[in-house]
Amino acid sequence: MMDRTPKPGELYRHFKNKLYQIVTVATHSETGEKLVIYQALYDNFGVYARPLDMFVSEVDHEKYPDVKQKYRFERITPQTKQTDTQVKSEAVRQSAAKMPEAGSVQVQTSKAQVADADDDQAPNPQLIKFLDADTLEEKYNILVSMSDTITDRLLDDMAVVMDVVLPEAPLMERYEDLKNIIRTRQHYEFANRLR
Missing domain, CATH: 2.30.30.320 (DUF1653-like domain)
Structure with missing residues (x-):
C-alpha cells in the first residue's frame, strides 16, 4: 500500500x-x-x-x-x-x-x-499556477498573462504569496505595483547571484 x-x-x-x-x-x-x-x-x-x-x-x-x-x-x-x-x-x-x-x-x-x-x-487555476511557479520569472509571466482577467481578490492572494501588502488603489494600479515588486525581487536575486 x-x-x-x-x-x-x-x-x-x-x-x-x-x-x-x-x-x-x-x-x-x-x-x-x-x-x-x-x-x-x-x-x-x-x-x-x-x-x-x-x-x-x-x-x-x-x-x-x-x-x-x-x-x-x-x-x-x-x-x-x-x-x-x-x-x-x-x-x-x-x-x-x-x-x-x-x-x-x-x-x-x-x-x-x-x-x-x-x-x-x-x-482559481491561475492562482494555483502562481503558487506552484518555481521562479520569480514564472510568477511574473503568469501575472502578465492575467492582465485581462485579474481581480482585486486574485491580486490580494498573489500579494500574500509574495509576502507583501498592496495599498488600496484602482485595480490596474495595484496590478502594476505587484508586477514591479516581482521585477524588483528578480533584479535583486540576480544581483546577489553575481556576487
Missing part, C-alpha cells in the same frame, strides 16, 4: 473542493496520535488539526454519494487538472489585512470547526 502521509508544503484538495497546505504532521503529546496540521488557502487562512487516519481516509460515499473524489483529501500538483465541476467559484479569498497577527493562530480541533473548515470554494 502506498504511503499517503502528507509532507510539509504539499497542497491538498478536500472533497468539498477547498484547498489546503500541509504545515506538518505532529504527535499528540499525551496520546501519541499523529495529527495533520494544515492551513486553509482561503478566507482567514485558518490552521487546523485532524487525526492522520481521518485525513487520509476515503470519502464516506454513503453519506456523500455525488462525490467523485476517492479520498477525503487528495494531493494536488501542478499537473493536476481541475474540471469545470470542480471549480465552483472564482478564487481563494484573502486580503493581507485580514491575516492573523504572528503568534495569534490557534489550532482548532473540534468536529464542528473541522466541518466549517471544509465548506468553501475551489481556488
Whole structure:
C-alpha cells in the first residue's frame, strides 16, 4: 500500500473542493496520535488539526454519494487538472489585512470547526499556477498573462504569496505595483547571484 502521509508544503484538495497546505504532521503529546496540521488557502487562512487516519481516509460515499473524489483529501500538483465541476467559484479569498497577527493562530480541533473548515470554494487555476511557479520569472509571466482577467481578490492572494501588502488603489494600479515588486525581487536575486 502506498504511503499517503502528507509532507510539509504539499497542497491538498478536500472533497468539498477547498484547498489546503500541509504545515506538518505532529504527535499528540499525551496520546501519541499523529495529527495533520494544515492551513486553509482561503478566507482567514485558518490552521487546523485532524487525526492522520481521518485525513487520509476515503470519502464516506454513503453519506456523500455525488462525490467523485476517492479520498477525503487528495494531493494536488501542478499537473493536476481541475474540471469545470470542480471549480465552483472564482478564487481563494484573502486580503493581507485580514491575516492573523504572528503568534495569534490557534489550532482548532473540534468536529464542528473541522466541518466549517471544509465548506468553501475551489481556488482559481491561475492562482494555483502562481503558487506552484518555481521562479520569480514564472510568477511574473503568469501575472502578465492575467492582465485581462485579474481581480482585486486574485491580486490580494498573489500579494500574500509574495509576502507583501498592496495599498488600496484602482485595480490596474495595484496590478502594476505587484508586477514591479516581482521585477524588483528578480533584479535583486540576480544581483546577489553575481556576487
